[in-house]
Amino acid sequence: MKLKNQDKKSALTENQGIERPEIISAVSVEQIQQFRKIQPSSEELVNGILSGNITALSRAITLVESTNISHLEKANEVINACLPHANKSVRIGITGVPGVGKSTFIEAFGKYLTGLGKKVAVLAVDPSSTISHGSILGDKTRMEELVKDKNAYIRPSASGETLGGVARKTRETITLCEAAGFDTIIIETVGVGQSETAVHSMVDFFLLLKISGAGDELQGIKRGIMEMADAIVINKADGDNVRKANLAKTEFNRALHLFPAKKSGWTPTTSTCSAITHDGIPDVWKTICDFTELTKSNNYFFEKRKEQNQYWMLETINEQLKTNFFNHPEIYKLLEENKKAVANDEISPFAAAQILLEKYFKK
Amino acid sequence: MKLKNQDKKSALTENQGIERPEIISAVSVEQIQQFRKIQPSSEELVNGILSGNITALSRAITLVESTNISHLEKANEVINACLPHANKSVRIGITGVPGVGKSTFIEAFGKYLTGLGKKVAVLAVDPSSTISHGSILGDKTRMEELVKDKNAYIRPSASGETLGGVARKTRETITLCEAAGFDTIIIETVGVGQSETAVHSMVDFFLLLKISGAGDELQGIKRGIMEMADAIVINKADGDNVRKANLAKTEFNRALHLFPAKKSGWTPTTSTCSAITHDGIPDVWKTICDFTELTKSNNYFFEKRKEQNQYWMLETINEQLKTNFFNHPEIYKLLEENKKAVANDEISPFAAAQILLEKYFKK
Numbered sequence: 250m251k252l253k254n255q256d257k258k259s260a261l262t263e264n265q266g267i268e269r270p271e272i273i274s275a276v277s278v279e280q281i282q283q284f285r286k287i288q289p290s291s292e293e294l295v296n297g298i299l300s301g302n303i304t305a306l307s308r309a310i311t312l313v314e315s316t317n318i319s320h321l322e323k324a325n326e327v328i329n330a331c332l333p334h335a336n337k338s339v340r341i342g343i344t345g346v347p348g349v350g351k352s353t354f355i356e357a358f359g360k361y362l363t364g365l366g367k368k369v370a371v372l373a374v375d376p377s378s379t380i381s382h383g384s385i386l387g388d389k390t391r392m393e394e395l396v397k398d399k400n401a402y403i404r405p406s407a408s409g410e411t412l413g414g415v416a417r418k419t420r421e422t423i424t425l426c427e428a429a430g431f432d433t434i435i436i437e438t439v440g441v442g443q444s445e446t447a448v449h450s451m452v453d454f455f456l457l458l459k460i461s462g463a464g465d466e467l468q469g470i471k472r473g474i475m476e477m478a479d480a481i482v483i484n485k486a487d488g489d490n491v492r493k494a495n496l497a498k499t500e501f502n503r504a505l506h507l508f509p510a511k512k513s514g515w516t517p518t519t520s521t522c523s524a525i526t527h528d529g530i531p532d533v534w535k536t537i538c539d540f541t542e543l544t545k546s547n548n549y550f551f552e553k554r555k556e557q558n559q560y561w562m563l564e565t566i567n568e569q570l571k572t573n574f575f576n577h578p579e580i581y582k583l584l585e586e587n588k589k590a591v592a593n594d595e596i597s598p599f600a601a602a603q604i605l606l607e608k609y610f611k612k
Numbered sequence: 613m614k615l616k617n618q619d620k621k622s623a624l625t626e627n628q629g630i631e632r633p634e635i636i637s638a639v640s641v642e643q644i645q646q647f648r649k650i651q652p653s654s655e656e657l658v659n660g661i662l663s664g665n666i667t668a669l670s671r672a673i674t675l676v677e678s679t680n681i682s683h684l685e686k687a688n689e690v691i692n693a694c695l696p697h698a699n700k701s702v703r704i705g706i707t708g709v710p711g712v713g714k715s716t717f718i719e720a721f722g723k724y725l726t727g728l729g730k731k732v733a734v735l736a737v738d739p740s741s742t743i744s745h746g747s748i749l750g751d752k753t754r755m756e757e758l759v760k761d762k763n764a765y766i767r768p769s770a771s772g773e774t775l776g777g778v779a780r781k782t783r784e785t786i787t788l789c790e791a792a793g794f795d796t797i798i799i800e801t802v803g804v805g806q807s808e809t810a811v812h813s814m815v816d817f818f819l820l821l822k823i824s825g826a827g828d829e830l831q832g833i834k835r836g837i838m839e840m841a842d843a844i845v846i847n848k849a850d851g852d853n854v855r856k857a858n859l860a861k862t863e864f865n866r867a868l869h870l871f872p873a874k875k876s877g878w879t880p881t882t883s884t885c886s887a888i889t890h891d892g893i894p895d896v897w898k899t900i901c902d903f904t905e906l907t908k909s910n911n912y913f914f915e916k917r918k919e920q921n922q923y924w925m926l927e928t929i930n931e932q933l934k935t936n937f938f939n940h941p942e943i944y945k946l947l948e949e950n951k952k953a954v955a956n957d958e959i960s961p962f963a964a965a966q967i968l969l970e971k972y973f974k975k
Contacts, residue, residue, distance in 0.1 A: 507867045570933045570969075573973070591922055591924075594921070599928055600692060602924075
């Protein structure tokens with residue numbers, strides 16, 4: 250309300266005020282609308298994903314990968330809304346030490362699958378990249394053909410995180426990709442760290458990629474990985490390598506028979522292939538189809554997925570309980586002292602644990 | 613004070629009382645003294661153990677095995693006092709599925725060792741016995757000769773406990789046996805459960821006992837156990853079995869070479885033996901001596917023991933944190949609901965974990 254100064258005779262006057270500006274400027278309104286476009290609602294994201302929109306999918310993955318705690322709730326909303334539409338795929342883990350040709354194999358294998366009408370998503374779990382700064386899949390140019398394929402989606406590994414964090418992000422990215430209609434999920438990992446156990450716990454089929462050689466190449470692979478494998482594929486079986494690759498295949502086949510039978514009822518296979526000549530690539534897919542047919546008929550496929558879900562829930566709880574304990578300021582110093590005392594046989598490991606636990610629970 | 617009734621003329625009289633009994637009877641005193649003898653002080657126990665007294669050793673083990681919480685402090689006192697005198701032994705884990713002849717092997721091997729002047733303690737980790745009620749080593753008559761040997765000490769497995777509990781007791785029993793002068797500790801386990809990982813984490817040398825056969829006998833052994841083995845010994849290599857045992861030896865030897873090199877620098881060996889003819893028994897001991905010589909010279913032996921101590925401290929903490937969480941009354945119901953929702957893809961495993969953790973830490 251403007252005061253009408255001219256009507257007053259008093260010395261107490263007020264000059265006419267300037268026009269009050271609009272509280273919300275048109276510029277701001279436009280900016281906010283722009284912002285809303287950049288930050289779509291979780292409903293918009295979900296709708297986009299379900300209609301197969303790749304931009305929505307990428308944005309949702311970025312949201313899931315965000316370390317900003319305020320994004321967590323929205324990410325959970327999107328994931329939970331996508332869950333009923335996910336789960337209809339085959340999830341394939343591929344591991345092998347650097348040098349076995351994982352990228353070229355995935356490129357050839359992925360192209361073969363899109364040729365069959367499949368929609369292929371390629372993800373990676375590589376917590377080591379935080380140290381080496383050399384993320385696998387980081388350089389998309391290593392999959393030149395696949396990256397151009399409209400039925401393929403390649404997402405480099407999330408970096409800067411612990412294994413637990415990377416695993417979580419990958420696990421949720423699978424859900425998003427499946428909801429977006431991808432029916433074949435390939436998860437790449439380097440066979441030298443702990444990440445294989447994590448990947449093994451989120452896939453249906455675990456493929457170990459190898460090359461033939463003097464036996465030394467086997468040394469790089471982490472213990473336990475060979476036992477996880479549903480198939481061992483000897484790559485680079487081309488040119489002069491074919492004979493050696495066949496020998497390696499026989500060797501691995503013999504070794505696999507020494508392992509106990511798998512709960513899945515599946516007997517792990519060995520084969521050779523070449524990412525260059527494409528020999529053996531269709532056989533790998535045939536093996537995976539045989540596997541899913543068998544494990545779906547005996548229900549193992551579905552039971553394992555349920556178990557994997559529960560595993561990730563319990564694993565997350567266990568990790569968080571440990572984090573909470575070991576990051577407790579009073580525990581840290583006491584822990585270092587007790588670790589030393591225990592190593593030097595000054596106190597029993599159990600007595601030391603008791604001291605630490607009493608401190609923690611009395612805090 | 614006695615009332616002298618005869619001096620009183622009143623009708624109010626009191627009869628003379630009977631002699632008041634001693635508050636503490638001589639019988640009770642004797643019983644208490646006896647009881648004190650039954651419950652020696654921790655100092656008495658430690659002195660007894662250090663002088664090689666088997667009764668003191670057995671009593672201390674019983675104390676360690678007690679589930680009575682009031683015994684815990686005393687048990688910790690005894691263990692901590694024994695620690696500086698322990699640690700001077702070789703600890704051998706022996707595993708194999710039922711039927712490979714573990715008891716007869718340990719009897720023959722143990723007798724061979726006492727013949728060399730060794731003092732041998734035989735323990736067992738067998739949490740499955742709580743279910744099957746068939747404890748390994750429970751029937752000492754299966755080691756008739758060894759049980760009579762004054763340089764051998766056989767302790768059946770503690771039962772009625774979780775793996776964590778059994779492992780702790782075994783771990784502390786090793787300390788007590790070592791302090792009592794036993795220089796060779798053998799820990800038996802059945803190769804079908806989780807107990808192998810526990811045993812592997814408390815021994816220096818891990819021996820996998822097998823028998824020859826059509827390959828089916830391999831199926832019973834748990835995954836990962838073959839990779840843990842420092843030696844695979846094919847038992848029952850006698851009579852008609854010798855040829856088959858040698859074939860099996862060759863087969864396993866080939867398979868072992870497919871595994872990555874061990875951190876210890878040790879290459880796992882394969883051999884055959886017979887607990888009946890005693891062929892190959894000295895070779896097993898020779899292998900273990902070669903192993904300790906190598907790993908002591910490269911310091912792995914001592915480093916591993918330190919790591920094992922720290923492992924048990926951290927493992928105990930992790931177990932206790934989980935126990936505390938999962939036994940929390942409010943968590944239990946919520947957990948069941950979330951497990952179901954997660955299995956049915958109604959909620960993401962991570963969102964479910966978050967709900968549970970928030971409940972727990974806000975309690």
